[in-house]
Amino acid sequence: MSESRSSALHTDRYELTMLDAALQDGTAGRRCVFEVFGRRLSGGRRFGVVAGTGRLLSLIRDFRFGHEELAFLRDEHVVDPATLDYLEDYRFTGTITGYREGELYFPGSPVLTIEGTFAEAVVLETLALSVLNHDSAVATAAARMSVAAGDRPLAEMGSRRAGEQSAVAAARAAYIAGFGATSNLEAGRAWGVPTMGTAAHAWTLLHDTEEDAFRAQISALGTDTTLLVDTYDIRTGVETAIRVAGTELGGVRLDSGDLPTVAAAVREQLDALGATRTRITVTSDLDEFAIAALAASPVDAYGVGTSVVTGSGVPTAGMVYKLVARQDADGGWVPVAKASTDKASRGGRKTAFRALDDGTATSEQIIVADGFDTSPAVDAAHPDARPLQVVLAERGDIDNACEGRVGVAAARAHHERVREELPVRALALSRSDPAIPTVFVQR
Amino acid sequence: MSESRSSALHTDRYELTMLDAALQDGTAGRRCVFEVFGRRLSGGRRFGVVAGTGRLLSLIRDFRFGHEELAFLRDEHVVDPATLDYLEDYRFTGTITGYREGELYFPGSPVLTIEGTFAEAVVLETLALSVLNHDSAVATAAARMSVAAGDRPLAEMGSRRAGEQSAVAAARAAYIAGFGATSNLEAGRAWGVPTMGTAAHAWTLLHDTEEDAFRAQISALGTDTTLLVDTYDIRTGVETAIRVAGTELGGVRLDSGDLPTVAAAVREQLDALGATRTRITVTSDLDEFAIAALAASPVDAYGVGTSVVTGSGVPTAGMVYKLVARQDADGGWVPVAKASTDKASRGGRKTAFRALDDGTATSEQIIVADGFDTSPAVDAAHPDARPLQVVLAERGDIDNACEGRVGVAAARAHHERVREELPVRALALSRSDPAIPTVFVQR
Numbered sequence: 036m037s038e039s040r041s042s043a044l045h046t047d048r049y050e051l052t053m054l055d056a057a058l059q060d061g062t063a064g065r066r067c068v069f070e071v072f073g074r075r076l077s078g079g080r081r082f083g084v085v086a087g088t089g090r091l092l093s094l095i096r097d098f099r100f101g102h103e104e105l106a107f108l109r110d111e112h113v114v115d116p117a118t119l120d121y122l123e124d125y126r127f128t129g130t131i132t133g134y135r136e137g138e139l140y141f142p143g144s145p146v147l148t149i150e151g152t153f154a155e156a157v158v159l160e161t162l163a164l165s166v167l168n169h170d171s172a173v174a175t176a177a178a179r180m181s182v183a184a185g186d187r188p189l190a191e192m193g194s195r196r197a198g199e200q201s202a203v204a205a206a207r208a209a210y211i212a213g214f215g216a217t218s219n220l221e222a223g224r225a226w227g228v229p230t231m232g233t234a235a236h237a238w239t240l241l242h243d244t245e246e247d248a249f250r251a252q253i254s255a256l257g258t259d260t261t262l263l264v265d266t267y268d269i270r271t272g273v274e275t276a277i278r279v280a281g282t283e284l285g286g287v288r289l290d291s292g293d294l295p296t297v298a299a300a301v302r303e304q305l306d307a308l309g310a311t312r313t314r315i316t317v318t319s320d321l322d323e324f325a326i327a328a329l330a331a332s333p334v335d336a337y338g339v340g341t342s343v344v345t346g347s348g349v350p351t352a353g354m355v356y357k358l359v360a361r362q363d364a365d366g367g368w369v370p371v372a373k374a375s376t377d378k379a380s381r382g383g384r385k386t387a388f389r390a391l392d393d394g395t396a397t398s399e400q401i402i403v404a405d406g407f408d409t410s411p412a413v414d415a416a417h418p419d420a421r422p423l424q425v426v427l428a429e430r431g432d433i434d435n436a437c438e439g440r441v442g443v444a445a446a447r448a449h450h451e452r453v454r455e456e457l458p459v460r461a462l463a464l465s466r467s468d469p470a471i472p473t474v475f476v477q478r
Numbered sequence: 479m480s481e482s483r484s485s486a487l488h489t490d491r492y493e494l495t496m497l498d499a500a501l502q503d504g505t506a507g508r509r510c511v512f513e514v515f516g517r518r519l520s521g522g523r524r525f526g527v528v529a530g531t532g533r534l535l536s537l538i539r540d541f542r543f544g545h546e547e548l549a550f551l552r553d554e555h556v557v558d559p560a561t562l563d564y565l566e567d568y569r570f571t572g573t574i575t576g577y578r579e580g581e582l583y584f585p586g587s588p589v590l591t592i593e594g595t596f597a598e599a600v601v602l603e604t605l606a607l608s609v610l611n612h613d614s615a616v617a618t619a620a621a622r623m624s625v626a627a628g629d630r631p632l633a634e635m636g637s638r639r640a641g642e643q644s645a646v647a648a649a650r651a652a653y654i655a656g657f658g659a660t661s662n663l664e665a666g667r668a669w670g671v672p673t674m675g676t677a678a679h680a681w682t683l684l685h686d687t688e689e690d691a692f693r694a695q696i697s698a699l700g701t702d703t704t705l706l707v708d709t710y711d712i713r714t715g716v717e718t719a720i721r722v723a724g725t726e727l728g729g730v731r732l733d734s735g736d737l738p739t740v741a742a743a744v745r746e747q748l749d750a751l752g753a754t755r756t757r758i759t760v761t762s763d764l765d766e767f768a769i770a771a772l773a774a775s776p777v778d779a780y781g782v783g784t785s786v787v788t789g790s791g792v793p794t795a796g797m798v799y800k801l802v803a804r805q806d807a808d809g810g811w812v813p814v815a816k817a818s819t820d821k822a823s824r825g826g827r828k829t830a831f832r833a834l835d836d837g838t839a840t841s842e843q844i845i846v847a848d849g850f851d852t853s854p855a856v857d858a859a860h861p862d863a864r865p866l867q868v869v870l871a872e873r874g875d876i877d878n879a880c881e882g883r884v885g886v887a888a889a890r891a892h893h894e895r896v897r898e899e900l901p902v903r904a905l906a907l908s909r910s911d912p913a914i915p916t917v918f919v920q921r
Contacts, residue, residue: 044664045642047635049675051663056677056698062684069680094642107667153684160678161662164638165645192490195607196794198644199488199537202608205641219604220494221487224550232492234499235603237512237801240814241505241596255499266816291818341794350788351639358680371683373709375734 042094043104043125047161048113051122054154055114058121063154068360068384071133071147071163073140078349079466082457084178084450085146086208087170088136089442092433094162095127127155128431132424134387136437137211137450139457140171141399143473145385145424146354153361160356168354169201172346173208176323178454179347180339181213182462183326188336190231192218192318193344205344211446213454214343227440236290239266249279259285261316264301265292273301277308286314286335294319295332302333322347323464360384370403381475388420389456389471396456399473416476421456485537486547486568490604491556494565497597498557501564506597511803511827514576514590514606516583519618521792522909525900527621527893528589529651530613531579532885535876537605538570570598571874575867577830579880580654580893582900583614584842586916588828588867589797596804603799611797612644615789616651619766621897622790623782624656625905626769631779633674635661635761636787648787654889656897657786670883679733682709692722702728704759707744708735716744720751729757729778737762738775745776765790766907803827813846824918831863832899832914839899842916859919864899 057063076083100108100122108114108122129151140146147163149156181189191209194202194217206222216231217223223230234252242248249262258280264272264287276287287305289297294317305313317329318338326337346352357380360370370382383403390398400420427434436442461470500506519526543551543565551557551565572594583589590606592599624632634652637645637660649665659674660666666673677695685691692705701723707715707730719730730748732740737760748756760772761781769780785791800823803813813825826846833841843860870877879885904913 042642044662044667045637045645046663047637047661047675048663048666048673049661049677052675052699053677053681056681056694057684059698060690060694062694065684067684104667107663111666111673113663113673153680157678157680160680161637161645162642165640165642168639169641169644194488194490194604195799196611196796197608198612198641198647199485199605199608200643201612201641202488202604218490218492219487220489220491220550220556223491223554224487224547230491230554230556232490232495234492234496235600236816236818237596237600237603238496238499240801240816241500241508241510241804243806247503251499251503251505255502256495265818268817291821293819341796345793350793351784353639353784356638358683361684363686373679373683374711375679375708376736378734 041099041101041104042097042162043100044107045162045165046158050158050160051108051114051118053157054121055118057153058118063152065153065362067151067153067156067358069149069156069356070145070359070385071167071354071356072143072145073352073354075142075353076469077353080175080179080349081461081463081467081470083140083171083352084174084212085134085138085140085167085171086136086174086211086446087166087204088133088147088427089437089439089446090170090204090207091163091166092427093438094166095159095428096433098125098127098159098162100125121154125155126431127151127159127428129155130426130430131428133427134423135425135449136442136446137453138423139453141469141471141473143381143401143475144399145387145401148384148424164354164356168352170204170208171352171354172349173205173344174212175352176347176349177209177212177214177343178450179323179464180326180343183323183464184337185330187334188215190214190216190218190336190338191343192232192338193340194219196341197344202344207443209343211443211450213450226443228443233261234263236263236266239263245272246275246279249276253280258283261286261288261314263288263290265290269297269301270304273304274308277305277310277313282308282310282313284310284313286316288316288318290318292319294325295329298329298332298334327464387423388417389423390417390420391456394456395458396471398471400476401473402476402478404478484542484544484547485540485605486543487550488605488608489601493601493603494551494557494561496600497564498561500596501561506595508596508805510594510596510599510801510805512592512599512799513588513802513828514610514797514799515586515588516795516797518585518796519912520796523618523622523792524904524906524910524913526583526614526795527617527655528577528579528581528583528610528614529617529654529889530609530647531576531590531870532880532882532889533613533647533650534606534609535870536881537609538602538871539876541568541570541602541605543568564597568598569874570594570602570871572598573869573873574871576870577866578868578892579885579889580896581866582896584912584914584916586824586844586918587842588830588844591827591867607797607799611795613647613651614795614797615792616648616787617655618795619790619792620652620655620657620786621893622766622907623769623786626766626907627780628773630777631658633657633659633661633779633781634786635675635781636783637662639784640787645787650886652786654886654893656893669886671886676704677706679706679709682706688715689718689722692719696723701726704729704731704757706731706733708733712740712744713747716747717751720748720753720756725752725756727753727756729759731759731761733761735762737768738772741772741775741777770907830866831860832866833860833863834899837899838901839914841914843919844916845919845921847921
């Protein structure tokens with residue numbers, strides 16, 4: 036594979052040219068606070084789901100410039116020799132706090148706060164945003180589908196509609212946000228996501244008859260397998276399936292046609308044949324709206340492809356990575372913010388709480404603090420508010436509880452728990468304002 | 479990093495369960511022809527651009543099941559021991575033909591044809607589609623932007639809005655389709671795409687004044703650098719930039735505001751200050767329509783982020799991987815096709831030509847052949863037609879001219895050449911039918 040193992044060049048060139056210039060003019064060592072946040076929720080979503088944090092922390096651990104990376108930067112004259120020396124020894128030694136993976140976020144939520152020298156923090160911008168923007172977009176779409184599906188299981192099967200590495204990240208993000216399984220084997224190996232899948236149309240076409248294909252599949256995978264019945268005529272397919280498998284057949288899958296109509300007809304046919312416990316899985320071009328529209332249909336499980344891995348119309352979450360505070364020449368602190376039209380940011384370190392009323396979220400409270408001092412432990416105005424930020428890395432030491440399979444399982448559990456706090460209006464799929472307002476409190 | 483080096487588990491589980499069943503029922507060794515094609519061009523696009531082929535071939539070369547992959551499949555009981563033995567020795571030994579990378583495609587174009595045993599070809603489905611669907615979606619969007627930009631240079635800077643690995647693939651695809659540079663350093667290292675970038679808003683905010691920031695940047699990067707002038711007030715920013723850099727300043731960058739208005743005002747101001755050769759780069763939320771709308775504005779270069787890496791509304795190309803012909807039990811061949819509603823496919827091996835009239839493309843001619851025999855070398859009805867398919871791998875031996883940096887350069891050159899064949903109507907950005915019709919000819 037052509038990809039390098041190090042994550043260090045997943046960096047926009049301007050980060051290194053800024054580093055280069057900052058090492059020259061003496062500002063590289065100024066302590067800085069960078070913040071990742073979204074100015075708005077794209078697509079009229081009512082809430083966003085943070086995902087990617089556990090992946091990002093591992094990638095920051097691997098953010099080291101090896102021989103190959105340094106040679107490229109030298110040969111291309113991206114930076115000068117002093118900067119190459121700095122990068123050779125680079126490792127992040129700062130502090131990262133942020134929302135737990137699986138947490139909900141709203142406009143302005145300080146999803147990630149990176150504190151360190153300008154030099155060490157500025158170079159993480161692209162990597163942090165790539166991971167969080169992709170994974171959070173998928174998780175947000177997945178959560179909406181999970182809300183729409185209710186108790187029916189959802190499987191992610193969109194790997195073929197996403198870049199081969201993003202597909203793995205997408206399966207992971209969808210699982211965190213409520214999907215139960217994925218078709219992607221690498222997501223199973225790397226992240227412990229349960230995998231599923233039985234047969235494609237090619238399986239039926241490989242055989243001289245549909246019956247041959249069904250017989251061979253049942254022989255290999257057992258009667259509890261799911262047979263794909265729409266390669267030719269669905270009615271004949273179902274009839275053949277039950278004739279071959281018997282009424283204990285695990286399931287049939289429908290991948291085409293007008294699903295409410297077809298599902299109802301197939302259920303009726305299965306019941307008439309005595310296969311009353313044979314499940315119906317549908318998998319054709321589903322998104323959260325199609326899933327919701329099937330709520331009254333006799334469907335037992337959904338498989339979702341394109342729409343979940345592409346964020347169902349919102350393929351990227353739109354989070355930005357902004358400098359919000361820094362030291363000045365005397366070591367004092369300065370909150371900073373740009374004033375650009377439509378892109379103004381809010382300076383100062385943020386501490387975030389979710390205000391709750393009887394267990395239901397009522398607002399995102401963001402306290403803007405006046406410096407590098409310790410964040411407030413509680414929000415005085417909302418004593419029951421839930422603190423949203425946790426320490427993810429301290430003096431460069433990354434909390435490995437967030438990483439790997441353990442991190443994924445914890446994120447999924449956290450998401451399930453915090454989704455319970457959402458007000459009912461947040462569960463509607465239509466475009467709207469965020470489900471709760473963001474309230475900034477200046478300290 | 480948690481990603482495995484092998485590409486072998488970038489596979490949907492059902493591919494391996496089909497393999498498992500086929501090894502048991504004796505159909506695994508049937509020779510098969512699988513075809514990658516798109517049923518339609520999504521988003522009312524007038525043409526599509528094939529990209530990813532060179533990446534895919536390298537990934538197929540690395541499609542091997544090592545200890546870690548086999549252990550996962552065994553521990554999860556995905557396949558039985560005989561299948562594990564088969565996978566341990568797996569390497570693709572078949573033939574791949576396809577459109578050159580950078581080639582244009584239309585509905586039904588046989589973008590890739592994979593011939594081999596069912597066993598060896600079925601397991602490549604997800605990997606092939608992940609790569610081609612992602613990269614072709616980006617390349618298609620990029621080509622539209624390149625058409626809109628005309629002679630003005632275009633830089634890709636969307637890494638932060640795509641998964642960290644897809645970002646590299648996106649930079650590569652955009653370069654093939656006409657972009658001149660990328661912000662992504664890994665795309666420079668891995669694929670030879672020229673990289674660019676100078677400074678972000680954080681650079682200005684790091685300093686006590688905008689003037690300090692500009693002075694330091696010029697000191698480090700030279701007068702020919704590009705200064706970002708919209709952190710605070712643009713008019714003041716431009717004035718400061720020229721005062722500090724002199725009238726030989728290379729460029730200014732605008733990243734916010736109503737760009738036609740702002741660009742005109744900045745050009746007037748620069749000229750009045752004597753900086754008549756200072757270039758204006760704009761970078762705020764551009765897509766092909768915004769680029770076209772700036773055609774009459776005094777803009778010298780464009781930087782495009784989100785829209786190009788997310789396919790400008792079409793984040794995935796919608797290509798499918800379908801069995802179109804196979805051997806039967808006697809070794810004879812059978813063209814096959816599913817009949818599913820709205821998803822019917824066309825059986826038989828395809829040979830594709832682009833019919834030309836005086837150098838301008840008039841139709842996509844697809845000859846459907848009756849078996850495994852050699853494809854026709856010319857299209858008899860269109861003697862000037864250009865053959866579209868080349869051999870990419872023969873008996874498992876991959877043509878390395880398509881891989882790496884050399885492959886990228888060749889793809890970019892090929893794209894530039896074949897885009898010249900498009901009829902004028904194909905260059906319009908509005909939604910439409912494909913620019914040329916696809917004509918199937920049954921042999």
